[in-house]
Structures are given as structure tokens and as C-alpha cells.
Amino acid sequence: MTDVVMGRVTPEQVRAVLDEVHDPEIPVLTISDLGILRDVEIVGDLVLVTVTPTYSGCPAMDTIRADIRRVLQERGLACEVRTVLAPAWTTEWMTAAGREKLQAYGIAPPRPTRSGPVDVPLGLRGIRCPQCTSPDVAELSRFGSTSCKSLWRCNTCREPFDHFRAH
Amino acid sequence: MTSSLGVDLDASRYVLRLADDALILGQRLSEWAVSSPALEEDVALLNIALDLLGQARHLLTHASELEGRGRDEDSLAFLRDEPEFSCALLVQVDNGDFGKTIARQLLVSAFHVHLWRALARSTDEVLAAIAAKAVKESDYHLDHARHWTLRLGDGTNESHARIQSGLDAVWPYVHELFERDDLVERLLERGIAADPEALLPLWRQTVTEVLSEATLDVPDVSWRPTGGRSGQHLTGFGYLLAEMQHLHRSHPGATW
Secondary structure, eight states: OOOOOTTTOOHHHHHHHHTTOEETTEEEEEHHHHTOEEEEEEETTEEEEEEOOSSTTOTHHHHHHHHHHHHHHHTTOEEEEEEOOSSOOOGGGSOHHHHHHHHHHTEEOOOOSSSSOOSOOGGGSSOOOTTTOOSOEEEEESOOSSTTEEEEEETTTOOEEEEEOOO | OOOGGGOOHHHHHHHHHHHHHHHHHHHHHHTTTTTSSSHHHHHHHHHHHHHHHHHHHHHHHHHHHHHTSSOOHHHHHHSOOGGGOOOOSGGGSOOOSHHHHHHHHHHHHHHHHHHHHHHTTOSSHHHHHHHHHHHHHHHHHHHHHHHHHHHHHTSOHHHHHHHHHHHHHHGGGGGGGGOOOHHHHHHHHTTOSOOHHHHHHHHHHHHHHHHHHTTOOOOOOOOOOOOGGGTOOOTTHHHHHHHHHHHHHHSTTOOO
16 A cells, blocks of 8 residues: 655655556456546645547446546545546557566457557467467457457357457 | 536537437447357347447537536436437448348447547537547447458348448448538538538548458448437437436336
């Protein structure tokens, strides 16, 4: 638990506190792993937190905003959570740590959406089965249990798995 | 609080049209829940409906701010009556069979992809941001519709006949999407709206390419029903609203 005192709090301390806020549907990911935490600013006695939704209709956003307010209020920090749509969120903003956590959790992480240097670990650039790491996989359905996922199957171990689609 | 400085009734009416299209199409697609041809299609159609609902919420909130009358997204969605809705007729057409739903999805998604791409350059910055987000989602919806159109059109005699008949049924309603009325004219001058006449050739190219690959015929019909933008809707629209609105109206102010 990070100790913070209003008046001397830094954006870095606030970010550390916000690492307690997870995606309610993919609880291994923090909001900064996902790349939806866009900015933290301290203005006087107020912490301004800016988030960007993954999908227009993502139902997790309401919970995420409420969780941000809760963890900051628990530290006695007054905050305002802003939702900003532009620039639109992309899976490019997901951190390398986030991608590794996803794979370990059983969800194949998103592939890079553009060429050039990207912050994606080498082993995670193609879709691999999160159970047995086989690259011999096939898409079952382009839509999955949430807007951000599609459904795949491993041809080696025959297990179905979710893939976080590039967006 | 909405500042009266931001009030812009023309822009509000235009954004409300976009919101109503997304909201009502999302509601129509939701009717497929637990009755799609396959479990994966339930998930697909409802994910698309969820994207549309999300877009509608952002658009309704923006329309509300531009209107400045204190009607929030819920008031606009649940407390307006039929004539106050300005959705196009195409999005309210009944689902019919899966072929008809896919035909409608192809025509609407192709329209949305080009519309959002154009509106991402709107001088209304909020609208531009909503559009930039929506275009990625609509691309995926179009991909879904394209995939099914090819599979059904170039499939069995039965699937071909079904989607062709669905296409024939929904085609006349397309023309309304490209109407350029006084409101659009005024907003075009201000760089807020997308030009329907510029969207038409883009839309036509996208759709005819898919239809030709799917061995389907472009319907040849001269009937061009219209009226949705001015609140004159199809017969089934009232039933759709009744289902969508009754919970909110029966329990005013209820929260989860």
C-alpha cells in the first residue's frame, strides 16, 4: 500500500495507487497494462485521471471509473475521472508486461497492428496457444466473450482459447 | 451542467440522427439473442449490438449537450415517442431470417464505415472523436457481414435464395441514408456533417464488390421509401420502442 499525503502527492505515486485498479473482466491486467490510463495530473487538491475506453460499448468502463475513485478516496485523495475518446485506444498501447500476463492467464495477446519497432516480446508476435505454446492454431469465431476477444482453438493440444484481438 | 454557450440545435439534431441509427439497429440486432443459427452468431450479433449501443450512448450524450435542455442519454433513449425519433427506416426493418439480417448488416455497415471515416474529419471535435473510435468497430462489423454474405451468396441454392431475397427486401430503404436535406446542407457549410453525395459512390463500390464476389444481384427497384428522419416510421417501430422503453418507463429513476 502506497502512502500518499494530499498536497505532496506526485503523479507517480498516484499511478502506483492506480495499479490496484484492474480490468474487471480480465483481472490480471491493470488499467495501465491495458493502456487505457492516459494521464494523471495534480491540480491543486485535485487528482485528474484521464482514461480512454477500449470499445465504445465496453461495459467495464463504468466499473473502472468507480474503482479509480474508490482507491484514491481510500487514500484521502479527491479526484476527477475524465473519459477522453481521442486519440482512439489501440492495442498498441498495451504494455509488454500486460501481454505477458495475458498469455500466462490463458488469453493470447494482440498481435502488433503496424510494422516497425513495437514493444512486443518476440515470442508473442504471432498467436500461440496459451496452454501449450504451439503456433498451430485456428480461429473459431471472430467474436468472443467480450468485445475485445475472438475465439480460437489449438490444433496441437485441442484446447479452445481466447485471443485479445488487435484493434 | 451544460453551458448554454455550447447550444447548437442544428448539430444536435444531426448527432441525434446518428445516435438513433446506432441505438435502433443495436436494439434490432439484440432480438437475435438465443435465436441465432449458431452460438457463435449469438455472440457476434450481440457484440455488434453492444458496439452500436456504446456509440449511441456517446452520440446521445453529445446531442444532449448540444441541445442544452437537460435531457440526458436515458431521457433521449427512453422517454421520446415514435415521431421524435429520427432513425432511418433501414435500421428499423424487421430482422426477417438470418439472410435478411446479414443483407441489412452489409448495407448499413458499409455505410457506417464510410460515414465515420468522413466524420472523423468533422469540425465538431467531439463528433470527430466518436467517429474515429466507431470506424474501427464498423470495419469489423463490415467484415462480419462480408464474410456471411460470401458464405450465403456463394453457398447452397437455399442460402443464395434467402440472402438474395433479404437483399431485395432491404435495398429500397438504402436511398434514405444518402438524402441531403436542409439540415445537412447547413451543417456541410460548417464542416460538421458528412456529405451524403460523396459517400454514395464509396458505399456503392464497397457493396457491389461484395455482392459480385458472392454471386448476388444488385437489386433493381425504383421504390424509395423515406420519412424516418422526420419521424415517420415503419409499422413495427412502435413495438420495438415499447420493448426497449417499457422497463425505464414503468420504473422511473430505478437503478441497478
